[in-house]
Amino acid sequence: MLLVLLPMQVHAQDAFCEWDRTEAAARFGSSALSAPTIPAWTLPLSQASFARRSAPGRVFPSDPGSSVPTDVLLPGLLGDGMALDGEYVRAGSDRLDGIGQVMTTTDGDFRFAPDTSAALLCPTDISVCRAFDAVNVYWHVDRYVREFWVDRMGVEPSFRAEARVHIGGDGAFADWTSRSQKMGVGDIFMKNTALSDDLIYHEYTHLVLSSLGFETGTGVSEQTRALHEAYADYFAATFTGEPRIGEWVVTCPPRQQCQGPPNDRELRTLELDPGIWNWREGAPSDSLRYGICTRFHEGDGKCKQSWNNYTRPYVWGMIWAAALWDLRTALGAEQVDRLALEAARRHDSTTDFARALGHLLEEAEGRFGPNVRGQVETVFLERGLTASMDVSVESSDQDAGLELWPNPARGSLSIRLPDAPSGHLAAEWVIRDLLGREVLRGTARSGDLLSVDTGQLPAGVYRFEARSGARSMRQMFVHFR
Numbered sequence: 425m426l427l428v429l430l431p432m433q434v435h436a437q438d439a440f441c442e443w444d445r446t447e448a449a450a451r452f453g454s455s456a457l458s459a460p461t462i463p464a465w466t467l468p469l470s471q472a473s474f475a476r477r478s479a480p481g482r483v484f485p486s487d488p489g490s491s492v493p494t495d496v497l498l499p500g501l502l503g504d505g506m507a508l509d510g511e512y513v514r515a516g517s518d519r520l521d522g523i524g525q526v527m528t529t530t531d532g533d534f535r536f537a538p539d540t541s542a543a544l545l546c547p548t549d550i551s552v553c554r555a556f557d558a559v560n561v562y563w564h565v566d567r568y569v570r571e572f573w574v575d576r577m578g579v580e581p582s583f584r585a586e587a588r589v590h591i592g593g594d595g596a597f598a599d600w601t602s603r604s605q606k607m608g609v610g611d612i613f614m615k616n617t618a619l620s621d622d623l624i625y626h627e628y629t630h631l632v633l634s635s636l637g638f639e640t641g642t643g644v645s646e647q648t649r650a651l652h653e654a655y656a657d658y659f660a661a662t663f664t665g666e667p668r669i670g671e672w673v674v675t676c677p678p679r680q681q682c683q684g685p686p687n688d689r690e691l692r693t694l695e696l697d698p699g700i701w702n703w704r705e706g707a708p709s710d711s712l713r714y715g716i717c718t719r720f721h722e723g724d725g726k727c728k729q730s731w732n733n734y735t736r737p738y739v740w741g742m743i744w745a746a747a748l749w750d751l752r753t754a755l756g757a758e759q760v761d762r763l764a765l766e767a768a769r770r771h772d773s774t775t776d777f778a779r780a781l782g783h784l785l786e787e788a789e790g791r792f793g794p795n796v797r798g799q800v801e802t803v804f805l806e807r808g809l810t811a812s813m814d815v816s817v818e819s820s821d822q823d824a825g826l827e828l829w830p831n832p833a834r835g836s837l838s839i840r841l842p843d844a845p846s847g848h849l850a851a852e853w854v855i856r857d858l859l860g861r862e863v864l865r866g867t868a869r870s871g872d873l874l875s876v877d878t879g880q881l882p883a884g885v886y887r888f889e890a891r892s893g894a895r896s897m898r899q900m901f902v903h904f905r
């Protein structure tokens with residue numbers, strides 16, 4: 425039934441769903457406008473300058489798969505409360521309300537009936553568009569801002585989001601230039617994203633990250649874009665307490681006789697095998713994919729497989745998001761939400777994975793001490809992620825001529841101590857873990873080549889220190905098992 429209604433034949437390559445088009449939108453926005461004009465309605469409200477009203481509304485408190493339509497109050501409405509024009513978000517349907525227009529009512533009552541299946545046709549048939557959808561997005565964005573960003577994280581948004589529903593096609597996207605998030609009605613692989621709580625949170629998180637200075641745009645590397653996706657998933661997931669993203673919104677046409685592995689039931693998840701979803705020190709597997717759908721294509725009578733996530737910003741982002749989720753499992757949401765936020769504040773359009781981890785480690789140490797820092801180090805190491813840090817004492821010591829390789833080390837470490845100005849001098853060396861505990865010790869002479877067996881050490885980050893006379897030197901290294 426679904427396929428009959430598709431406007432054109434879909435080829436295998438078209439089947440990949442670029443569901444979240446943040447970067448495309450950002451690219452378009454920044455090339456079209458050298459100095460983007462920010463619409464006045466996206467500017468933050470000066471506090472207390474407007475009365476806010478609440479109005480009755482009806483929403484899915486999570487998504488249609490796990491909740492029923494429920495009557496709620498929509499807080500934060502400005503003016504007479506007759507429009508979805510609020511303190512944190514303005515919402516409307518491009519079809520029902522007009523392009524860029526907020527939704528209005530005549531009686532201030534936003535309780536409408538949902539339709540969980542027909543929205544796909546809304547872009548061409550206005551009779552199936554439901555006013556419910558904009559109300560649902562308004563309530564979720566407003567709730568996410570109040571409960572998570574303001575109350576839990578202490579972040580008061582510096583902008584108002586423009587939420588649009590009834591956009592044609594699969595997926596959703598965010599565009600910082602216009603402060604907007606746009607929710608697609610679905611196509612072959614997805615349902616109406618305006619009814620998916622976690623996708624609403626994911627897109628809004630892109631806007632928050634940008635507002636904090638972590639912007640992506642033209643020429644931004646795939647690692648930086650992956651980080652943006654990862655934090656958008658992580659914050660959505662930590663708020664819902666659910667590592668699966670888009671567990672209602674994903675769909676797949678009937679496969680009929682076609683063979684294949686079971687379809688993935690969610691768009692992405694943060695619970696992933698660390699042996700597969702592993703950064704491998706910058707060489708992750710090229711075959712990483714997620715969100716498989718095996719289907720029978722009626723148009724050309726063939727079996728097809730596709731994935732919802734197959735490009736690097738998404739699959740690499742899943743590695744980072746999974747590492748954050750591992751850390752949340754180990755340390756709890758309170759600490760890890762804080763760490764993720766404070767690290768993300770320090771990220772910018774040039775941040776890569778190594779530097780992002782450096783930010784996380786420095787925040788962990790500064791806020792929670794060396795023990796937590798060590799745990800962050802260990803969890804990320806299990807995902808093949810190691811940091812690059814600007815640690816001045818280490819770099820100056822490296823200049824002293826201490827050579828240490830390979831780094832990361834596996835099993836053994838070679839070290840050359842610098843020549844002493846006055847011939848060979850005895851040197852003492854120790855290796856310490858991140859808590860400063862001595863794990864190995866020995867002696868050598870300056871100029872010597874040492875080979876140290878590190879095979880029995882737990883995986884982690886260590887510091888090699890040597891002292892020869894009045895001279896001391898040290899260098900960090902990573903050890904894998």
Ligand SMILES: [Zn+2]
Nearest residue numbers: 444446653656
């Ligand atoms: Zn995204």
